[in-house]
Amino acid sequence: MERLRKQKNVIRTRRLVQSTNVPTELEYRCSMTNFQINVRVDRAILSHRLALGPTVFPIHIRIGSNSFPDANWDDFGLVILAWWLEVAVPFVNGFTKSAVLRFMDGPFELRMASHGNGECSLAGIIRHDPEVEAFRDIALTKDVLEAIVRASIEALAAHQSAGCRSQDYDALKALVDGRQ
Numbered sequence: 318m319e320r321l322r323k324q325k326n327v328i329r330t331r332r333l334v335q336s337t338n339v340p341t342e343l344e345y346r347c348s349m350t351n352f353q354i355n356v357r358v359d360r361a362i363l364s365h366r367l368a369l370g371p372t373v374f375p376i377h378i379r380i381g382s383n384s385f386p387d388a389n390w391d392d393f394g395l396v397i398l399a400w401w402l403e404v405a406v407p408f409v410n411g412f413t414k415s416a417v418l419r420f421m422d423g424p425f426e427l428r429m430a431s432h433g434n435g436e437c438s439l440a441g442i443i444r445h446d447p448e449v450e451a452f453r454d455i456a457l458t459k460d461v462l463e464a465i466v467r468a469s470i471e472a473l474a475a476h477q478s479a480g481c482r483s484q485d486y487d488a489l490k491a492l493v494d495g496r497q
Contacts, residue, residue, distance in 0.1 A: 352456040353379040354468035356394055358475035371396055371485050372476070376468070378418070378427055383452045385441040386425040393421045395476070395485035398469045402492045409462040431458065469493050
């Protein structure tokens, strides 16, 4: 099973690198596009997956026309949304100048650097040797946090309606409840 998971990651990584226009000289767009986190939680299969361990569902970051890591990416959604909230709150509140939103399943992360004026630069990184920057953009820092909270609430609601509770659910719910 672990070997199959690693093979899947390699295939996805290659597909992303091949499908992404990675310019030799990076074009820095000041688009202030909407920052979104898209989740698709199928309530019908949640209880089955929960019995196997932490739930995996489609989740990706969408910035303008970029879906990162991939529009069909599956990951441990509750776990990474909790990670993202833990680093995004201090970042948005100005306690840190940078933050990294990591995906659990694969070598992908979104690096954020504050501009100090309510804006931040975003870089989609594929951690290889050497690293590949898939895209770069700018967003409002508050939009980043709002997107994480919105995706978290959506994922929690789907789990709750399916009657699926877990330690991951409880941890994310505590973080979201602390924000409201």
